[in-house]
Amino acid sequence: MIELKSLSCSYGSNIILQDINMEIESHLSILGANGSGKSTLVRAICALVSYGGEIYIDGVDAKELSLLEMAKTISYIPAKLEIYDSFITVKDFVLLGRFAYKKNFFEYSHEDRVIAAQKIKLLGLEHLKEHTLASLSSGEQQLSLIAAALAQESKIIIFDEPTANLDPHNSKVIAHYIKKLKETHQVILITHDLHLACYIDNPIAFIKEKKAHLYGRDFFDDEVLKELWGVEFFSLAVKYG
């Protein structure tokens, strides 16, 4: 359970989110216009930006969590892989997901390596494990990001626009993984992909004018969508089902 109490976020004098009060009991999808503050909201939850108000994760004040405790609690998966080391292999990248569990600075344990190998297998990346990340397609990179996040073994996984760079086939593959992860993890999804949001079927927080507005399935009503986005919708088809 994530509780936001009077949450506010600003960049300098630019107020992005103001006085948000919300209980995220389980899964959630976050939608809203470009620049509305979706990524800022999840970055605040992950303690990646400073904020006013309070955030509690399972009753613990997020400000009290160390970096390593936070890593064991939440994984944040960005839309696109920023590759700092183009020569890192998939195997070594997924192992990085175990950084919070390292017993000393230099060594990953046998257990860390076993868990990383399991996640590589789970995501169907075994044939690519010795390949460099830079040599993979966007879809394969996204799968590698998910494998590293799973290796982190956090309860909460946040996806920030996971299908933004993917073709329809890979979007469907990723959509199925996200849906499956809901069985074992708390999944928070930021997306502009209404088909994906509809398929994942989480409660919706729509960010508008610095506030979060909550919806259920009613969000996907053509009239509601038209009012929120200002464009016509005609019976959104669930293409990932």
Ligand SMILES: Nc1ncnc2c1ncn2[C@@H]1O[C@H](COP(=O)(O)OP(=O)(O)OP(=O)(O)O)[C@@H](O)[C@H]1O
């Ligand atoms: N590091 C930063 N410094 C200053 N302003 C920022 C910073 N990060 C984001 N912003 C601004 O805050 C606002 C909200 O950004 P944010 O990335 O949270 O929006 P978003 O809803 O995720 O957008 P998008 O859908 O386009 O990804 C934007 O106006 C953005 O320009």
